[in-house]
Amino acid sequence: MRSTTVDASLLEACLTAAIAAPSIFNTQPWRFRLAPETVTLQVLAAPERGLRHMDPTGRALHLSVGASVFNLRVSVAHFGWHAVTRLLPSPDDPELLATVRLTGPASRPATGRRGDLYEAIGRRHSSRFPFSGRPLPPQLCAELTEAAHTEGALLTFPAVAETDRLLRVTAEAEHRNRTDHDRAAESRRWIHRDPDALTDVGLPQTALGPQDAHERLPMRDFTAQRHTERLTARPFETKPVIALLTTEHDRRADWLRAGQALQHLLLVATVHGVRTSLLHQPMEWPDLRRSLSSTPGLMGHPQMLIRLGYGPDGPATPRRVAPLDTGPTGLRGD
């Protein structure tokens, strides 16, 4: 039988990758625990960093944690280990969202697609700046669709008229977010006021892009200004590439799958030099979210709108160090 002793530095590298995942408002709503006897990394929700007004059901929290689980899987494979991932493994422990059990060293180093995505984890950042308007090659769209499919989700690239409709629904959601007192206040709480603040959650000012001067792309105004004319505006791409991520069902496990699918396709995009940003606003209003799924011929529950294109890289946002809870027995670093 092969040994399943894992080097502590490997676990540390895997955790660094896990926390590089995108999360709603950079809340980083995850915690990690190690069960040393089974070499299992447990991924738990951190509900204290949930968004009470914008995400009352915790759907976006699950998406964020799902993205983190995908990074864990990629890094474990990158370091040459086999792992078995289970979602919601314990009905008695609703905060335990996933386990990643390292089952033994792989006989060959990871050469598959998932292992190859490791280097992209640290390079991927949300880019909320105007893109060039250069279209994505159809082959890449197929690869992104395949990435989502591998994780149990569906990715569609709507045609121009449908893209316009999705963006109009997003604009309505953005308008509501700005004018809803509780949501606007919640949004502002996650923005760093002081540019030099050493805050390790939330968004620094440098990560916030301008608004679209054409008023076509409803980029999220994290500062939730009522008077949008006061915000900086620049012309964005006139033919935005928007993809819609959906899942067949809409349970907690589907949200976690959607998060893994999201991160899988974002990393594939990064490998190909494609920048991304997310338009989640319509998912935060049940009626608007429902109206997205009325897309002709589209099945499933909308989970995310993704904007893709060629343009400036987004700046890195801070991360809090997520200490690994090793339980009473601890971990031997051998």
Ligand SMILES: Cc1cc2nc3c(=O)[nH]c(=O)nc-3n(C[C@H](O)[C@H](O)[C@H](O)COP(=O)(O)O)c2cc1C
């Ligand atoms: C569920 C979810 C919803 C998000 N919604 C938005 C959004 O509406 N607008 C946006 O610009 N970014 C959105 N983001 C991106 C986060 O703001 C971003 O991941 C976080 O600030 C960390 O920055 P990074 O992606 O550059 O690492 C979302 C991310 C997740 C996982």
